[in-house]
Amino acid sequence: MDTNLPQTSQPRIVVIGCGFAGLRLAKDLAKLPVQVVVIDRNNYHNFQPLLYQVATGALEADSIAYPIRKIFAGQHNFFFRMADVERVDPARNVLETNIGEIHYDHLVLATGSLTNFFGLDSIEQNAMQIKSVPNALNLRSYLFQNFEKAILTEDPAQRQALMNVVVVGGGPTGVEICGSLAEMRKDVLPKDYPELDLKQMEIYLIEAGAEVLGPMSKESQVQAKHYLEEMGIHLRLNTHAQRYENGRIYYSDTEFIRTQNLIWAAGVNGAALDGLPENAVARNKRVGVDTQNRVLGLRNVYAIGDVANMVTDEMPRGYPMLAPVAIQQAEQLAANLGRLLQGEALQPFKYTNKGSMAIVGRNRAVVDLPGDLHFGGFLGWLTWLFVHLMTLVGFRNKAVTLISWAISYFSSDKALRLIIRPFKRHDFAERSVVEAAEKKAATSAYIPPVSAPEAPVVGG
Incomplete structure (x- = not known):
């Protein structure tokens, strides 16, 4: 005991x-x-808001994770069990x-x-997610492995599928990873893969709602949508992902997008x-x-x-x-x-809304503050950077992250494009203990989507 x-x-x-x-x-x-x-x-605290930067090579995993025992060193009434x-x-x-x-x-x-995969088994078994450090490292490896495969394939349709990325979910995670991928497509990947025509790489964001960043203000939603479209991201609003088969993500019975890179950020x-x-x-x-x-x-x-x-x-x-x-x-x-x-009465919880924010890319962010105050652009970007930097645990993590961000900003480069731990699809299909628990938790019945506007098959 x-x-x-x-x-x-x-x-x-x-x-x-x-x-x-x-x-x-x-x-x-x-x-x-x-x-x-x-x-x-896990034996570490994980700063989830920056997982997408680990997944896209902007930060290393140990920049956003900190050992639990080190955090509480010196707290004499504290004990930890993994x-x-x-x-x-x-x-x-x-x-x-x-x-x-x-x-x-x-x-x-x-x-x-x-x-939460809403009962969509084909997506659960094949989509990548960003809920943990291992998830982020797997996604980073998988993306770059597919670019290596794209160089070798002679089939144009297969090459397109290996390069295309589809993100499902227009919340902060979906928006932020789309923006990061768009910057990689513009500034990083052409240098690493000159054999590929990166203009053919398409990034899609599928969102069931009418706007991205649903919980935020209308002003921030409109501004974020403008940023995404400006960066060349294809938005599919009022659209439900239905199934994923043979490298195709279907958003109706017959309409699909070809991709080997499906990222699920749609529900929890x-x-x-x-x-x-x-x-x-x-x-x-x-x-x-x-x-x-x-x-x-x-x-x-x-x-x-x-x-x-x-x-x-x-x-x-x-x-x-x-x-x-x-x-x-x-x-x-x-x-x-x-x-x-002390034998005193408990007090009820009262929430103080301090605002919300989301980053789309360099000099592009949206911020909502109490009092119906909204701003974005460079000032929003600086605000996002400052808040997240200050929230990180540990001086080292703050310093390393700040230096990494500075290098990326001035050089337009992301140096951590390493496939240290190759990701294998059959390992993913077998499931870890954590992923098995997720499947057990995702018991909500899937509600059939409303009809999406007619659109042609895209991506080949």
Whole structure:
């Protein structure tokens, strides 16, 4: 029992996940008379907003990842266990993991989100995703492997498919990776692959909604769309990806785009755990919580961040799955746990909207701030860079990222075009433990798409 954790008379708070929410909570509990145990399947904190830059060679993986044990060095009430959580047993106050059972006095779910493929098996089995560092490294290798193959093939249609990239999902991740790929096509790939006519490389962004960056303001949506079109990205709005077969992504029964590079950035589910009350877990696998982030039906189990579904009068559909929400919920829960130890009443969560932003490319970004303030262009780009740089964990990561960005800006180059770990499709099909969990989580029934406007077959 308890995987060699020290016995203590202090309350044990177990936190599952060391993303934005789990990291902030564990740090804010440093001065409380409690034992803090963080469990994660990785031994590092991953800065997800910059994963797309790892995938496109702008940054190396260790620039956005930081060892968990190093983050908490010197925090004497902190303990870390690298493990996969299998289920929670609220009746016994026990967490079941692949390394053994761990007892808790208070349990906090900060498990984040998983990719939702909406039941599209052919896409799930063949599309690339960007939810983790291994995902990003696999995508980087796969893209450059396909360019190496394109040089060798004599079939024009196959060469086109190897060069084309289709991104599904017009949220920040989809928009940002499309912009990064467009800059690679313009400034980087022609130098590396002079044998290829890179003008033939097509980048498509498929979005089911009427606009990109759906949660942002209308002004930012229009500006981002203009940036994307200016960079030569083909937008397919009001369009649903239906299936992926034989190197073709279909967006109707007969219409398709040829590509060997399909990137899925279209949807997420919460990462709920087995063992929670059924009525607390929604269809999208987010966990229902009250205004103190306590899981519905349980007295000492909490959920924060992307996995938490807090429904209020102001947020009838729950708070958005954003890093600022996760961080503020972690801060509030840490304060409430301190109140609980003092026998004081818990305070409800109140979210302070600090704005949202997305980058499209060099000198191209959009920013929404409270008070209906919107701006973009170079100023938006600088704002995006500053906020993300300051949010990175560790001085080294900040310094390395800043230097990498400076070199890329002034040289229009991305130096990390390395295929260190070749990606094999059959390895992907076999699935890792993480990807198998994603399939289990993606249980939402697929809703048939509305009819898309008539369009010819593209990409050959």
